[in-house]
Amino acid sequence: MSDAHAIAAVHVSVSRTTYANLLPAETLDQFSVERRAKQWHKTIEMPDSAGIAVFVAEDADNMIVGFGCCSRQRSEVLAAKGFTGEFQSIYVLPLAQGRGIGRTLMAEMARYLSSLAISGGACWTLRDNEVARRFYEALNGEVVGEQAHGPSTAVALIEVAYGWRRLGSLLGE
Incomplete structure (x- = not known):
């Protein structure tokens, strides 16, 4: 059974909370569980050769309270700097943080990426996502890296890249 719908629910809920003061309301209004569920279903069903993996975290009642997705690096700039793996997303419901x-x-994502050499x-x-930045710094x-990214608005958003030269550091090695 696919966890796509539950992952999508977490994704939309956390996005709306996290990005409430960071993204325009019209952007957040476009987030829907149904649309995200279709996207997550496609991602989950991708063949292993795609190098994408999705991990979920469940609470005591087996409800998904968080997820992470990783893959080979999509950014040529970061790959050229030696960051050949990518943590595409990580979302945890506020009640589980x-x-x-x-x-x-x-x-888990670092372990998976390491298995791909x-x-x-x-x-x-x-x-401007201070909570995420503190998490990555911890x-x-x-x-x-840093880049400007303009979704569908006239306002450019600035993204920063956090990197780990040795994935083993995320495994306590």
């Missing part, structure tokens, strides 16, 4: 779920998801990885986050991520 502060319990080590994010750390565990990052470790990838030694370094990175992720993008909005520069995991000893270093800022390794």
